[in-house]
Amino acid sequence: MSESKTVVIFGLSLSSSWGNGHATTFRALIRGLNADGHQVLFLERDVPWYAGHRDLPDPDFCRLAYYTDQETVLDRYGAEILKADAVIVGSYVPDGIELIDRLSALGPKRLCFYDIDTPVTLAKLDAGDEEFLARRQIPLFDAYFSFSGGEVLDRLEREYGASRAVALYCSVDADRYGPTGEALTWDLGYLGTYSPDRQPVLETLLIEPARRLPHMRFVVAGPQYPETIDWPANVERIDHLPPDEHASFYSRQRFTLNVTRADMIAAGWSPSVRLFEAAACDVPIISDVWRGLDDLLPDGEAIFLARAAQDVVRVLTETGETERLAVAASARQRVLGAHTGLARARELVEALQDEAILRRA
Structure with missing residues (x-):
């Protein structure tokens, strides 16, 4: 274990998983x-749409503080910063451009995104x-941590x-996501907030x-x-499923579906948190x-890939129980290992310990 670090995070939300994947990440x-x-220390803007749906208002693994304006939060926590x-x-932090400029002016040891x-983000820019986030601000960061890997990293530096x-990448909390042993309820399920660009794939x-x-x-579960x-008629709808119920939800599916946003597909190397959570719960x-x-989950060995409805129908109707369980176990082993x-x-x-990004001390 490395020497203890202190980290301050300004993020979209830690307290509420309603309508976002940031909180669980x-x-x-x-x-x-x-x-x-x-x-x-996690600093979260106090906004009504999350305040009304907080499923983790007081975490026991970090300090969580809410703020209403940047001037107050920077005055109060400036010394700790x-x-x-x-x-x-983090991405999608309210008034993020102004916040980044203010933090850069303060001059912390390492300022990261x-x-x-x-x-x-890149499609928007x-x-x-x-x-x-303003394009001019990207060079201000000592490190740009990215949900996506692969060629996107080269683009971030070059372009x-x-x-x-x-x-x-996002990750799974292995202590909270695992098979529950419950009886199967559904043949195929999906967990995700509605997104216009994902909906055609969900339809298919x-x-x-x-x-x-x-x-x-x-x-289908999600708001x-x-x-x-x-x-x-044979599709059940669940509006919002809090994280404490995710493991049970996954464990009751014979198969689960992963659907990726269009920008993520175009970029590649962008696994969602749901992918890792489902694998940890031992569902194929x-x-x-x-x-x-x-590269993460080989087709036919640790995952089933589908391009059309008939591919899903074939998996649901032709996959034997031995193969189904073997694919699930392979994915779980890979996810829990890395x-x-x-x-x-x-x-x-490890990245923060790299002296190459210690430019502000």
């Missing part, structure tokens, strides 16, 4: 940091949309001027198979789906296809 990472003796070994700003939406781009890989297999049971969607995954996925919150926390600390 941060929770797994920070729990991993805490397990290795590192100290984290300057003493910290690293200050990390953790982009949990890298392909979306390419379109001139600087919602939470956007990042001093150092480092892959920091779950809704259409449900129509073709009326004797099988399907489920914000329009009332106009025509769900087949059927996924859409993108570059880099086979993609836990503890593993990711150690990758982060």
